[in-house]
Each structure stands twice: as C-alpha cells, then as structure tokens.
Amino acid sequence: MKRNVFLLATDPKNPCRDVIYARGTGLRLRVFCLDTEPFHPDMNEIQLYGKGQNKLYAFESIDVTSDDALDIVEAIQWYAGYIKCPEMNIVADDPRPGRNIAI
Template identity: 60%
Template structure:
C-alpha cells in the first residue's frame, strides 16, 4: 500500500488556521482550535475532533470526495505527530456539552 505524504499550509497571523494537504490526492482538511474560535460544522463535509493537550481541535474536510474519505484519519494522525502529540484520540462527535446539532 502506498504511503501518503502530507503538507501543512499555515497562516502566520493565526495558528488556528492550519490546512492539511495530501500531496498525492485532493484531500484537504482544515484545522480549527474550537476553544479559541467559533466553529460551525459544514453539513456537506466530514468533521472529526480531538484534544491536543487540553485544547479541543476540529478537523473538517474541504470539498471531500469519496476517494479521499478513507485518508482522513491518517491525515489527522500525521498532524498529531507534527504537533508533537501522537497520542491524540480522534473523536467522531463534537464532545462539547453545550453543542447542539440543528436538524
């Protein structure tokens, strides 16, 4: 199986605006520091969550395609290693208590 290579685009003015890019596919994942900025999930995208130390992060795809959906977890695991927190537990749901999903 091929090994994906990931790249990170950062905003030097806002450390909570990273975007993970797959070099070999169209996968892109936005990183949000949920504790420091508002985050409204896009219903057309996939969101996963995780705590880096005590801060909650949201990971949201950008224009996800079916071919890229399986690579999301490996992209987040790569990011966790990049930020020196490889023990990041990836959560499928938003763990904030007061978070309500509009239906």
C-alpha cells in the first residue's frame, strides 16, 4: 500500500493557519482553529472537523478534486500526529453549538 507524504506550510503571523499538502496527489487542506478564529465554510469545498487536546479544528479542502477526497482523512490523521494529538476525533459535522440545525 502506497503512503502519502505530507508537507506543512505554516503562517508565521498565525500559528493556527496551516496548510497541509499531499505531495503525491496535490491535495491541499487549510487548517482553522475554531476556538480562536472565525471560520465560514466554502460550500464548494469539503470540510471535516477535529477535536483534540480541548481544541476544535476545521479542515477545508482547497480546489478539491474527486481523487483528493480519498486522502483527506489520512492527511488529517497525519496532522493530528504532527501536533501530538493522535487521539483527535474527526467528524463530518461542525461541532460548534448551533451549527448543525436541521431545517
């Protein structure tokens, strides 16, 4: 089984604004810290959410393709290990209060 190699681009002005790159596939994911910054999902992209170390994260694809979608969870798991939070719980629904109200 082939494993992806992930790289991380960080913003020196915002320690929570990372971008995860999958070297082999071109997948890119923006990382948002939901506890400290606003996040408004782009309906044209895929969002997943993570909770670990008492912090909430949003992961949003950048120009997603159908081939990229399969690697998103693996990229988030890699990131969780990178930030020393391997137990991060990854979910599809926004965990912030009042964000997933059925209409």
